[in-house]
Structure formats: structure tokens, C-alpha cells
Amino acid sequence: MTAAPRARSQPAISSPEERARAYRWFDLVVAVLLFFLFMALYHVITILTVGDWDFWSDWKDSRWWLSFTPIVQIAMPAAITYIFWSKFRLPFAATFLTLCLVAAEWINRVANMHGWAYFPLNFVWPATLIPCGLALDTTLVLTDSFLFTAIAGGMLWAVLFYLANWPLITHFLLPVNVNGVLMSLADLQGFHYIRTGTPEYIRIINRGTLRTFGQDPIYLSIAFAGFISMVVYMLFLGVGWIFTRSQFSWLKRL
Amino acid sequence: MSVRLKIVTIAVLPLLFVLRLPTGALAHGERAQEPSLRLSTIQWYDTKWSTDHVAVNGELTVTGRFHIMENWPLEIASPAGLTFLNVGVPGPVFIRTATSINGVNGVSSMSLALGQDYEYRIVLKGRVPGRYHVHPMLDVRDTGPILGPGKWVSIAGDPAAFRDPIVTLTGQHLDLSRYGLGAIVGWHVVWIAIALLWLGYWLRKPLLMPRYEAVVAGEGDRLITRTDRIAAAVILAITLIVAVGETAYTSMVFPVTVPLQSNQTMVPGLDLPPAHITVRAEQVRYLVPGRTVQFRLRVTNQGSKPIRFGEFTTANLRFLNNAVVAPELDYPPELIAPAGLVVEPDEPIAPGETEEVYVEATSTVWETDRLTALMSDPTNRIGGLFMFYTPDHERSLVEFSSAIVPAFTQQARSSG
Numbered sequence: 001m002t003a004a005p006r007a008r009s010q011p012a013i014s015s016p017e018e019r020a021r022a023y024r025w026f027d028l029v030v031a032v033l034l035f036f037l038f039m040a041l042y043h044v045i046t047i048l049t050v051g052d053w054d055f056w057s058d059w060k061d062s063r064w065w066l067s068f069t070p071i072v073q074i075a076m077p078a079a080i081t082y083i084f085w086s087k088f089r090l091p092f093a094a095t096f097l098t099l100c101l102v103a104a105e106w107i108n109r110v111a112n113m114h115g116w117a118y119f120p121l122n123f124v125w126p127a128t129l130i131p132c133g134l135a136l137d138t139t140l141v142l143t144d145s146f147l148f149t150a151i152a153g154g155m156l157w158a159v160l161f162y163l164a165n166w167p168l169i170t171h172f173l174l175p176v177n178v179n180g181v182l183m184s185l186a187d188l189q190g191f192h193y194i195r196t197g198t199p200e201y202i203r204i205i206n207r208g209t210l211r212t213f214g215q216d217p218i219y220l221s222i223a224f225a226g227f228i229s230m231v232v233y234m235l236f237l238g239v240g241w242i243f244t245r246s247q248f249s250w251l252k253r254l
Numbered sequence: 255m256s257v258r259l260k261i262v263t264i265a266v267l268p269l270l271f272v273l274r275l276p277t278g279a280l281a282h283g284e285r286a287q288e289p290s291l292r293l294s295t296i297q298w299y300d301t302k303w304s305t306d307h308v309a310v311n312g313e314l315t316v317t318g319r320f321h322i323m324e325n326w327p328l329e330i331a332s333p334a335g336l337t338f339l340n341v342g343v344p345g346p347v348f349i350r351t352a353t354s355i356n357g358v359n360g361v362s363s364m365s366l367a368l369g370q371d372y373e374y375r376i377v378l379k380g381r382v383p384g385r386y387h388v389h390p391m392l393d394v395r396d397t398g399p400i401l402g403p404g405k406w407v408s409i410a411g412d413p414a415a416f417r418d419p420i421v422t423l424t425g426q427h428l429d430l431s432r433y434g435l436g437a438i439v440g441w442h443v444v445w446i447a448i449a450l451l452w453l454g455y456w457l458r459k460p461l462l463m464p465r466y467e468a469v470v471a472g473e474g475d476r477l478i479t480r481t482d483r484i485a486a487a488v489i490l491a492i493t494l495i496v497a498v499g500e501t502a503y504t505s506m507v508f509p510v511t512v513p514l515q516s517n518q519t520m521v522p523g524l525d526l527p528p529a530h531i532t533v534r535a536e537q538v539r540y541l542v543p544g545r546t547v548q549f550r551l552r553v554t555n556q557g558s559k560p561i562r563f564g565e566f567t568t569a570n571l572r573f574l575n576n577a578v579v580a581p582e583l584d585y586p587p588e589l590i591a592p593a594g595l596v597v598e599p600d601e602p603i604a605p606g607e608t609e610e611v612y613v614e615a616t617s618t619v620w621e622t623d624r625l626t627a628l629m630s631d632p633t634n635r636i637g638g639l640f641m642f643y644t645p646d647h648e649r650s651l652v653e654f655s656s657a658i659v660p661a662f663t664q665q666a667r668s669s670g
Contacts, residue, residue, distance in 0.1 A: 020460065027461040061514045088465040089477040091486070092456050099449045102442065117345045118382050122435040130445040134452055134493045141478060141486035163497035167504035168441060171434035173511035175423040179352060179359050185422065187515050189430060191361050192418060193346040199338035199393035201363035205514045216513075 038097050042076055043104035049073075052198065054105070055113070057123050058190030060169045061205035062218045065127075067225040070158040073129055074229045075236040077136060082146070082240025091141045098133035102126060123189045125168065131160040136233075146237055154230030162222050284342075284389070284401045284570070289625045290327055291400065292569035294637035294655065296392055297321040298402035299567055303388065306584070308380040310411030314348065316341070316376040316390055319524070320402065323637050324369030325655040331396035333366040336518060341376055342389030342401050347409065348378035349418060355521050362517035363395075369653070370523025380409035381416045403570040405586045424510050441500060448496065452489050526651070530557035531642055535656035536610070538636060540629070542662050545620050547636065549613040549656075553603055559644040560602035566595055566615055566654075568638030569625055573615040575600065578643050591617035602645070629660050 049072040053065045077094035084093040105126035113124040139153035172186035301318035339360040353360030390402035418430040536550040564578040573595040596614035637655040
């Protein structure tokens with residue numbers, strides 16, 4: 001008994017049009033996969049680092065929230081930006097990541113914190129980093145330099161975090177008299193909407209004497225956040241660089 | 255059994271197991287807290303719930319007192335540091351509209367003194383229909399929550415009808431449960447739209463493979479065109495204009511704001527008359543077979559009226575001497591030991607006299623509330639409050655704290 005003759009293999013792509021179409025499908029599949037991957041990764045990093053400052057309006061203060069959030073959040077966009085830019089000359093990694101993050105956060109807030117845990121959405125709304133991401137990406141295109149992007153983009157990252165988010169919390173900084181105690185609406189939300197595991201004293205807000213240097217620590221917070229964001233951006237470009245080098249494959253496996 | 259059948263069985267069995275479990279949490283894990291935390295820290299008493307049925311927007315008031323043990327365990331951080339009067343409920347199914355401790359507003363964290371009694375008041379408002387276990391609770395920094403007694407309370411009605419009306423000091427009337435959400439969502443949508451504009455500009459082009467090939471071929475710099483730079487400049491300009499405009503507009507609409515507030519207050523204890531009673535433990539042991547705590551006490555009445563044992567309370571459990579005190583009808587029955595408190599001799603102790611008294615507190619709750627897990631603790635101590643009554647029903651509270659020794663045989667009972 002003899003085996004049937006095997007058909008000769010044909011190339012899957014036989015024309016430039018087919019190749020272009022295949023490349024577009026590849027782009028689409030990768031984009032969708034990266035969207036979900038970045039949603040998960042960036043969201044987990046946010047929960048683990050920024051945590052309560054992003055969860056509750058009565059944590060969104062002018063000192064820690066405004067300084068801590070930009071500093072820790074610029075790390076992942078920096079690393080991914082290096083990979084996207086050095087390998088593909090694509091300047092949208094930071095915008096893409098911040099969009100993924102905001103999508104993940106809204107899903108979490110609506111389904112989890114509102115749907116399951118009953119917190120009103122106006123108490124658990126997330127901050128947005130999208131303008132910060134736009135500034136990083138566009139600065140990279142305009143300067144064509146990681147160093148200048150770190151300096152200008154890093155500072156804009158922190159300034160825009162304040163400009164885009166402070167107006168949101170401002171709605172909740174109206175003063176209220178609660179049985180003889182002055183509170184902001186955000187404080188009152190924290191008091192009304194019961195968190196059994198997050199008592200008032202756990203909040204880390206505006207503590208210290210930073211007001212000594214002026215009436216409000218906002219501008220110091222932003223300047224500090226901007227400066228440190230520059231440094232963190234450069235550091236995490238290095239992490240991105242490691243991920244593009246074959247000699248560090250052992251580290252990536254680790 | 256075929257492989258397919260095995261796979262189906264493995265998949266379905268856990269599902270069936272999950273489905274047969276109760277769907278709701280029954281309480282707050284108060285029994286999970288280690289015994290020393292419940293027996294020797296805060297003793298809650300006189301707890302009252304104004305009702306056990308409220309409508310959405312209806313009010314529930316929880317009142318009562320607690321005693322902070324003077325003999326507070328050294329290994330546990332105490333409320334002399336920082337504490338916050340909280341409510342043990344499953345999240346914001348109620349909202350908390352007011353709290354106070356000894357008349358001091360409880361919106362902020364407090365510092366309380368050891369050995370003192372405090373009177374609290376918690377006002378709640380029904381929000382999400384359901385049946386919930388409602389406890390007063392003290393969150394103690396570096397220790398965690400210490401729960402008071404719990405009672406089941408039902409909320410009925412339409413959750414959509416819930417309102418949380420507030421008047422600000424700037425004269426604005428608003429509903430705090432919904433206020434400001436439109437602006438937050440609106441600005442998020444604006445930023446998402448700008449981001450999609452920028453991403454759309456790049457996603458319409460071939461992305462990964464052609465660009466990677468160009469970069470590898472050393473032509474990466476040609477991939478960023480003059481049009482790309484103009485697009486970037488336009489997007490950056492839009493970003494800055496929208497961000498600055500957003501801030502300027504909001505500052506104009508809200509000229510008066512205050513920063514987040516944080517306050518910490520010291521609250522003095524209640525000014526209660528001194529008890530004039532001393533209780534010294536001769537021996538305290540837990541009889542494991544009988545689920546009984548046996549006390550041999552030496553009680554001295556230094557007051558001017560005869561006294562009798564009325565109640566022993568610890569870890570939110572009440573042992574009542576039925577000859578002296580009757581339980582409140584609306585108090586959660588599961589927190590009152592049916593066998594009560596056995597006192598021998600159950601006679602009044604005259605002023606100036608010292609008596610040796612045998613007291614027995616028997617209940618299955620020692621086991622079911624996992625208080626006997628104490629035996630596996632490194633510190634075997636029991637604490638609580640003894641309540642004495644005069645013939646005209648004046649009450650005196652005496653803090654009690656002692657080492658406790660388990661007895662594992664029935665013989666130990668008879669020899670006790």
C-alpha cells in the first residue's frame with residue numbers, strides 16, 4: 001500500500017496586498033490583546049501603589065494624591081514607550097496605557113465598588129492620566145529625544161495630572177458644617193458611606209507642616225512630582241531598554 | 255468512567271458545592287476575632303437599637319456604652335492612641351449621618367482613656383434594602399476593629415428613592431449620593447475622546463511589522479513625518495488648552511473651597527459615681543466538659559447599701575442573674591446565655607462586708623463563639639464587667655480581669 005502524494009505547500013501570502021492585509025490583522029490582534037493586558041497590568045500596579053488615593057474622594061488631597069500618583073504612575077508608560085519607540089517609532093504608548101487604565105478603573109468602580117459594594121460612583125471615581133499620557137507622547141514626537149521628553153514631558157505629566165483632576169475633586173471641596181465641625185463634601189462622603197475597614201485615622205492626607213511655605217501645598221506638590229517624574233521616566237526607559245535586549249533574556253524570564 | 259464523563263463531573267461538582275452554600279454573609283466574622291481581643295479590651299453594654307425595621311431613608315439609632323479595660327493587654331494597641339467609632343454593617347447599605355462619644359462629634363478620630371466608660375450614639379439611615387447585622391464598632395489604630403453586639407435590622411423600600419440631602423456653607427442644596435457625577439463623567443469623556451483622536455491618527459496607519467522592518471533597516475527616523483509632528487503639536491495644544499480651561503472654569507464656578515479635613519480629639523470618660531466594690535479573683539477556670547466558666551471571688555462592699563450580683567458581661571455575651579435582672583425583650587436573644595448566672599450564695603452583701611462567692615457562667619456560646627480558643631492563645635486571661643445592683647436597682651460596674659485555667663475533666667467540676 002502506497003501513501004497518497006502530499007500536496008505541495010503553498011505560501012500563505014502571495015501578493016503585497018495580501019501581506020498588507022495580514023499585517024493589518026496582526027496589528028488588530030496585537031492591539032486588542034495589548035489593550036486587555038495593559039488594562040490588567042496597569043490597573044494592578046495602580047491598585048498596589050496609589051490604592052486608596054485613587055479609590056476614595058476623601059483621600060484625594062493636595063499633597064499626597066497630587067505628588068504620589070504621577071510619580072509612581074509614570075513608570076510603566078516610560079518602559080512601554082521605550083519599546084514602542086525604539087522598535088516601531090510609535091509614539092502612543094503612554095496615551096494607550098492611560099486609556100487602558102481608565103477603562104479598567106471605570107469597570108472596577110462600576111461593577112465592583114458600586115455594583116457589589118454599594119458605594120456611590122461620585123465617591124469612588126478614578127482620576128484620569130490621559131492628558132498626562134498625551135503630553136508624554138506628543139513631546140516625544142516633537143523633540144525626538146528621550147531626554148527632552150523626560151524633562152518637558154515629565155514635568156507636564158505632573159502638571160497635567162493636577163490640571164485635569166483637581167477640577168474634579170473641587171466639586172467635593174465645598175465646605176459643610178456637620179454638627180459643629182467643618183468638613184468638605186468629600187470628608188462627608190467618607191463619613192456617610194460606611195467603610196468598615198478604612199477608618200478615618202488611616203487616611204494619609206495633607207499631614208505635616210508643608211503649609212509653612214505658603215497657604216497651599218499644591219504648587220510644591222506639583223513641582224516635586226514633576227521633578228521626580230522626570231527621574232522615574234528616565235529610570236524606567238532603562239527598564240524598557242532591558243526588555244528589548246536579548247542579553248537580558250534571563251532577567252525577563254525571571 | 256470515560257474521560258469526558260470525568261471532566262464533566264470535575265466541572266459540575268464544585269459548581270454544585272458552590273450553589274448549595276448560603277448566598278449571603280450571615281454576620282461580620284466577629285467570632286473569628288481572637289478571644290483575648292474580645293474578652294479583655296472593650297466591654298460593650300446597654301446597647302440599644304431604636305428599631306429592627308427601617309424604610310429606605312428611614313432612621314436607625316444605635317446607642318449604648320462601652321468600658322475600656324484598664325487592664326488592657328500590653329501586646330494590643332489601645333484606644334489611648336487613636337480610635338474611630340464605626341459601624342459594623344456590610345458597606346454603605348446604611349449611611350451614617352451622625353455619631354458621638356460622650357457628646358463629642360464622632361466624625362473624626364479620637365483618643366480615649368483606659369479604664370473609662372463612654373456613651374455613644376450612632377444615627378444611620380436606610381439605603382439598600384435587605385437584612386443586615388448591625389454592630390457598633392471601635393476601630394483601634396494598629397489593632398483593628400473591635401465589634402460590639404450585633405442585631406439583625408431590615409431595610410425595605412425602593413433603593414432609587416434614597417436621598418442624601420446636604421446644604422453647604424456656600425448655600426448650595428445638593429444630594430450627596432449623586433452630586434458631581436455628571437461633571438466627573440463629562441470630563442472623563444472629553445479626555446477619552448482626545449485620546450481616541452490621537453490613537454486613531456496612528457492606528458489608521460500600518461503599525462507593527464512594516465515599522466519594525468523600517469527601524470531594523472535603519473530608516474526609523476523617516477517614519478515620523480512632518481504631518482505627524484503637526485498632529486502632535488495640535489494634540490498637545492488641545493490638551494493644554496482643555497486642561498487649563500477645565501481648571502479655570504471650575505475655579506470660577508467654585509470660588510470657595512476647603513481642603514480635606516482631618517481632626518483628632520481627646521474625649522474624657524463618663525463621670526460615673528465610683529463603684530465602692532472590689533472583686534478579687536481567688537480562682538477562675540473554664541470547665542471544658544460543662545462549657546462553664548467558674549469564678550471563686552472575694553467581694554468587698556465598701557458602699558452604703560447591700561449589693562447583689564446582677565450580670566457578668568464579656569465579649570458581647572451577657573450572663574444574667576435572673577433573680578435580679580430581667581433581659582430586655584428586644585435584645586438579641588443569642589447574646590444572652592439561657593442558663594444565666596449562677597451565684598452561690600445569692601444573698602445581698604451587706605455594706606462593709608467581704609464575702610466569698612462562687613459564680614458560674616454556663617453557655618454553649620463559649621464554644622460556638624469560639625471563645626474557648628483562648629486555650630490556644632499565648633495569654634490565657636479573661637476580662638469582663640460584673641454588674642451589681644442595690645435593692646433600689648442602682649447599678650455599679652466593676653471591671654474584672656484574671657488569669658483563667660482550663661479544666662478538662664468532669665471531676666474537676668466536682669472538686670471546684
